[in-house]
Amino acid sequence: MLAGHRRQEIAALVRRRGSVRVADLVERFGVSDMTVRRDLEVLAEQAVLLKVHGGATAIGAPVTDEPGFEAKSLVQRAEKEAIAARAAALVAPGTAVAVSAGTTTWALARELLEIPRLTVVTNSLRVGEMFHRRKRADQEVVLTGGVPTPSDALVGPVAVAAIGSLNVDLLLLGVHGMSTHAGFTTPNLLEAETNRALAATARRLVVLADHTKWGVIGVGTIAALEDADVLVTDQGLGEAERALLAERVGDLVIAPSP
Template identity: 50%
Template sequence: MYAEQRQARILAEINETGGARITDLGHRLGVSGVTARRDVEALAGRGLVARVRGGAMALTPGPALAAGPGPGPHRARVAIAAAAARLVRPGEAIGILAGRTTLLLARELLDVPGLTVVTNALDVADAFHHGGRPGQTVVLLGGIRTRSGALTGPVAERTAAGLNLDVVFLGVHGMAARSGFTTPDLAEARTGAALVAAARRTVVLADHGKWGVRSAAMIAPLDGADVLVTDAGLSRPARSVLRQRVGRLLVADVP
């Protein structure tokens, strides 16, 4: 990813959430803390964010830098999660991998009766524990906890290998024609691939900003997705590629 692309995504996130830590930005972008710090300092030098200890904050009011066409990241993720939730039927066994968009999906599914939910995300399990309906079953994969709160490693992979799921939902760090659906964490990629192998259908949740982003580890190739749920900001060339490669391209309506 070019520096301009990283900085646009950083600015969009800071303006959306009000602020961000350097370490979190580096993890989400798949770059070192030094690189993320330089990007933040570049934005601060242009008067676009306020530099604070350990991170940056949005300016109120402040100038905006468009990260690309389409809706803001959070609104896009909310719409994508709602569209993906409509693919779930009562009584199904589903997998939900760790991620910001998949957590929003979990919250959309709290009222669906009879679900069996398998997840490697502590926050997804907590969402169902505190807000789910009676009769839902939540299976939390064991393993080693990563910085993002995901459980990974041989224990998680062996548990996933013994399951039979109707559908698995995964969020990704990036997607591209050659590298497929990727994440910067190798262990999370292996756990994700294990759950994908255990499911009859794979649904990927990815906003338009993920297109063209390549990370170190592939979870699945593009043609491994039965459904890709994205938003209207996805460019026409990207849609053309994805319609040829994924089973179904579902574009969520963002209010």
């Protein structure tokens, strides 16, 4: 295959998947590691993609870009469900947990419905609605109040004030992006503030983030990578990224393939 044709295919893969790994491209095209890295360098110089350690990602959206809940719920659904099931295994009956807004934590809420004697604090309209519909007698749900965002998170001073009077055993946090220098981030500054308040109430922080969140940066930082006691992700995360995260977070958990 000519270099130009191969680079066109790499660019199409990045647009379709959001990211690619060098090792996968080597196997796919039957060329050397050095050839693939040279292709990525050329495409990065042409602003077609962003070259990262071990591969490349699509050119990022602006740090303030905030897709709506419905749009986000359509992507990586199988991975999010696998992450949710694995994260739910960390929740013991009879504990108090906080659940942030997001599509991965929304998938998690379905798993939490099966755990007895939970107290659930959430700033997610979707999560609150799910628990309200089921109305288990042995579960208590606290909805923070606040102003809704495009991702159906309740944020702002009302939410922060309510959260400040509470204490929970565990925060199960969904994020927009994660990176080495920015940590766990969101494109909404008020949501970042509200999530920081949730983190301050919790004894332990569990972050739920599928592999496409790697290298994505939002304008507001919620926490550093080192603040996560557990990070639950999926098998799409590359080996290099796994090694890097394993050194930074308390415990890196890879959910089994869906």
